[in-house]
Amino acid sequence: MKERLLLVDDDVELCELLGDYLRHEGYEIDYAHNAIEAVERLEGSHPYSLMVLDVMMPGQSGLELLQQLRPRVQLPVIMLTGRGEEIDRILGLEMGADDYLGKPCNPRELLARIRAIRRRSDQAGQQTEFPQQPVELHAIRLDPGQREVRVAGVPVELTSAEFNVLAYLLHNAGRVMTKAELTERVLHRPLTAYDRAIDVHVSRLRQKLQRAGDTQELIKTLRGEGYMLVQEAR
């Protein structure tokens, strides 16, 4: 069965052009031109495997829509943000988008991101990447089967990207993971120049862990190298 994607953008012609492009690559495509239509589509009979969401829409913006959907709807989301609007990107990732892409964008690039996220969620379903059994380090307990994280017994809500970052760092505790490595393994795409997606995910993850009671700053930043989850607590 073909995968079905939802394109949400107020630009009708652009939707049609991108739709044609993606159909040619083997996807089923539906459109929504504003937030209300998008919600209707999502509640309709077709299950979507991914949503491409434009930030700048009249009425309810893409960010507001995402905020409304998360965490109830776990569908992977790629945000289309205006170029240079770093704040939108960071906000988008914080609200639970899985990745972002500057608009206007090359459709080939959009396709690559869609494929990366699809690969990622397939693997999350099949769990080929990591062992299934729960991992425990310090006060953190991560259960890949349940996709659940607890800090000192308290459950922590993580987006799928944050969950994957943590899982990857936990499995490689004590080793420095470069940004490029993390981007490839967690976001399933190559790192690009001025790409801060991983940094945003890590910093959000760190905040959430700290709020849940991790006082030791387990995730270290190594400038110019990458990130590391410390093996030994101080």
Added chain:
Amino acid sequence: MRWYRSLYWKIFLAIWLSSVLVVLATAVIVGSMSLDERDAEVHETRARALAERMLERHEEGRGFERLQRKPPRGIPGLRITELGSNSPVFDTLPQRGPGASPALTFELDSESGRRYRVQVGAWPQREQFGRFLGLLVSVQIVLILLVSALTSLLLTWLVVRPLKRLRLHTRALAQGDLAVRTDQKLAVRGDEIGELAREFDTMADYVERTLGASQRLMQDVSHELRAPLARLQAAAGLLEQRLGENDPLLQRLNRECGRIDRLITEILSLSRLEALEPVAEAFSVYELVMELMEDIRFQQPDRPLSFELPQSCRVRGNRQLLERALGNVFNNALKHTPVGTAIELTHATVGRQHELRIRDQGPGVPEDTLEQLFDPFFRQRSNVASDGYGLGLSIARRALRILGGSIEARNHPAGGLELLIRLPVA
């Protein structure tokens, strides 16, 4: 500003000088009149006393040879004549000259009953200059100094302080805080300073409106260009699916799309710089440079990079501004020099300023076009094929100005272009 140029000292000097002049003039005019009267009295008393003593001596039969030879100090010429016999008793009045006519004449009765006429010559004038000097060091002048200082303080408090506040507002406006207006205390004043403050507000309104309008226009145009560009790129994508990726015309199409995209991004980021929120906190330049170096290493892994920067290097303001500025400076070097050549960053602290020098090993730039590097869309004449410098360096200059810094370019004596960035130490 030198201390003596400050308004306080000017007011102080003006008040002090005018008070001193008024007091001196009064003293000279009024004082000299009263002094003349007093002097005359004193002189007559002294002359009478002297004449009485001399007549006593005369009647006792003692002579005044000694006095005749050496007249007493402070007493001008003196002539005493016995009235009955009309014979002179004593005479030191000169026969001719300016002192010949007596300034004072009175008659005197001696104890023996004889009557004498006493004629006194003119007293020498006391020197005006001496009296003036005496006034200068007198208590009055010290009082005037004190009062002028106090009055100046008061005036300064009334005039200079609000002016200083107004200056702060003006500076904020110049540094790009277009929303700045004078505070209520200034604007409600009824005097000229209040007027100035209200005029300032009107000007700030105008500046904000004008700049805001042109910025909005730029932004709107760029935004509006984006939608058709996105459709163009999508259409090119569709064409690519039909013709294959390697079609040269398609590659050309994609390249031009990329160019327009970059241009729009630059225009938007230029107009957005001013809209960035001012931040009062300091941030680490060291960490920022580390991040940028990482990005460069990612873009061009073969590029030799070096930097010398103390970890303590910090700057106050919005971090995004410096990130944009330094990023553009580095990108400029990456774009215009061969991949294998080095880019180096060095740091020095000069006074209260950080000096960052970013030097590449490229061919440099003709001397007469160095300043034009910072003009929007400046293009080297010899280098028509390249993309031009675009907006990168003019964005950098604008961002640094907002941070209170500056940037200039020069050709390094040993070759290569060197950009010098100055920023105030946090």
